[in-house]
Amino acid sequence: MDQVKLAKLLMLTTSDSDGEALNAVRAANVILKKAKKNWEEVFKDQKESPKEKTHQSWYDRVRPLDPEIIHMLEYCLERLSGSGYQFIKSLNTQYRLRRSLSTKQLEALRKWYANL
Numbered sequence: 001m002d003q004v005k006l007a008k009l010l011m012l013t014t015s016d017s018d019g020e021a022l023n024a025v026r027a028a029n030v031i032l033k034k035a036k037k038n039w040e041e042v043f044k045d046q047k048e049s050p051k052e053k054t055h056q057s058w059y060d061r062v063r064p065l066d067p068e069i070i071h072m073l074e075y076c077l078e079r080l081s082g083s084g085y086q087f088i089k090s091l092n093t094q095y096r097l098r099r100s101l102s103t104k105q106l107e108a109l110r111k112w113y114a115n116l
Contacts (some may be wrong), residue, residue, distance in 0.1 A: 001035035
């Protein structure tokens, strides 16, 4: 089973386009069916307790965090307060969970960073 392709398809499920998201789910299900696996089996292998985490997860290898974006987020979080802080904090949470920001979000982050 191609885990890289499966991870990319799962990222497409976050699309604002319902059709694109649905097609990604269906394509991912086809991959699982061909591999004779189900979603529970796929994620069962990925469960790790914090104490047992001694290696990088496959998701981190598939879509690693961009050091430039991490730097901008952390720099802004250290220097902002109020609504600006809350906005950057929400971007930070989304980026660390989804490993992506929209073009508009990235532009906003760059503006906040440049103005500090």
